[in-house]
Amino acid sequence: MAMIELQNVTKDYGDSRGIFNINLSIELGEAFGFVGTNGAGKTTTIRHLMGFLKPNTGTVQIKNLDAWQNAAEIKQCVGYTPGEIAFPDVKTGWEFIHQQAELLQLTDLSFANQLIERLQLDPSANIKRMSKGMKQKTAIVVALMADPPILILDEPTTGLDPLMRAEFIQIIKEEKGKGKTIFMSSHMFEEIEETCDKVAMIKEGKIITIEAISSIMSNEHQQFIIEFSNEQESTRFMQEKLDSVAISHTMVSVNIENNILNEFLAILSTYQFDNLTEQNHTLQEQFYHLYSGGQSHD
Numbered sequence: 001m002a003m004i005e006l007q008n009v010t011k012d013y014g015d016s017r018g019i020f021n022i023n024l025s026i027e028l029g030e031a032f033g034f035v036g037t038n039g040a041g042k043t044t045t046i047r048h049l050m051g052f053l054k055p056n057t058g059t060v061q062i063k064n065l066d067a068w069q070n071a072a073e074i075k076q077c078v079g080y081t082p083g084e085i086a087f088p089d090v091k092t093g094w095e096f097i098h099q100q101a102e103l104l105q106l107t108d109l110s111f112a113n114q115l116i117e118r119l120q121l122d123p124s125a126n127i128k129r130m131s132k133g134m135k136q137k138t139a140i141v142v143a144l145m146a147d148p149p150i151l152i153l154d155e156p157t158t159g160l161d162p163l164m165r166a167e168f169i170q171i172i173k174e175e176k177g178k179g180k181t182i183f184m185s186s187h188m189f190e191e192i193e194e195t196c197d198k199v200a201m202i203k204e205g206k207i208i209t210i211e212a213i214s215s216i217m218s219n220e221h222q223q224f225i226i227e228f229s230n231e232q233e234s235t236r237f238m239q240e241k242l243d244s245v246a247i248s249h250t251m252v253s254v255n256i257e258n259n260i261l262n263e264f265l266a267i268l269s270t271y272q273f274d275n276l277t278e279q280n281h282t283l284q285e286q287f288y289h290l291y292s293g294g295q296s297h298d
């Protein structure tokens with residue numbers, strides 16, 4: 001069952017800015033990562049999920065409810081951290097936490113207290129004087145404290161130091177273990193690798209790939225960087241029917257399925273090259289490959 005579903009969603013801000021024909025489906029209990037460069041369209045997509053934006057075309061649904069029309073109802077079952085945290089007019093972290101608890105009709109703050117302790121947050125601090133990391137921690141506590149079945153997190157670890165980021169990852173793993181459906185954008189590839197089942201990459205407002213993390217990390221394909229002896233050789237190699245991307249005038253990144261490895265090596269032996277290195281299978285490597293290659297997933 002899809003808990004979060006976007007079908008053909010477009011929000012066109014003009015000048016090729018916005019999001020275009022977005023299709024995403026996040027199943028019950030799935031942790032789904034969302035990555036892309038600055039301005040790629042992550043926050044715009046997430047704001048549609050929260051019913052803050054109405055799409056020009058297409059449908060956005062959470063638990064089969066229209067995200068725009070049923071925004072109030074949806075908020076009761078979604079924990080959300082915004083990309084840009086702006087607190088209402090409250091003095092302290094505690095005041096904000098209590099105010100949000102009241103809105104959620106939450107009387108038991110024991111989980112909030114556990115999170116506060118684990119994230120080493122001092123909620124008595126003046127909210128206006130809080131550092132970016134402290135504000136982020138406060139937003140995380142509020143998003144998670146009512147134990148909602150769906151978490152929508154827009155770059156939740158921005159501003160957290162490495163220790164706190166590790167603690168956050170642990171918390172998210174535990175939330176996933178409870179069966180939560182999680183949609184999380186991030187610039188941190190490792191945290192998506194560690195927590196998510198699937199990842200979608202967005203580039204210039206369009207989804208360029210959706211893949212299982214396990215398949216990205218698997219050894220079904222290999223990624224090589226070849227440094228050719230000169231530009232002519234690299235240009236000639238780019239004509240081969242292989243999944244290649246030029247990194248520089250003489251360097252090429254190539255994705256090779258294991259079953260054509262021998263064929264690839266035979267082809268390569270007809271070229272002059274100075275260096276051949278195998279890359280690790282990581283989300284970061286996949287991201288660079290697709291971003292420079294510009295594959296589309298319409």
Ligand SMILES: Nc1ncnc2c1ncn2[C@@H]1O[C@H](COP(=O)(O)OP(=O)(O)OP(=O)(O)O)[C@@H](O)[C@H]1O
Nearest residue numbers: 013017018036037038039040041042043044045083
């Ligand atoms: N209200 C708006 N009016 C006009 N353009 C907008 C508006 N909101 C966003 N955009 C543009 O839409 C594009 C996508 O922006 P968005 O904030 O969704 O990107 P992002 O992937 O979240 O980026 P970042 O990683 O920097 O947070 C950008 O080109 C942005 O300038």
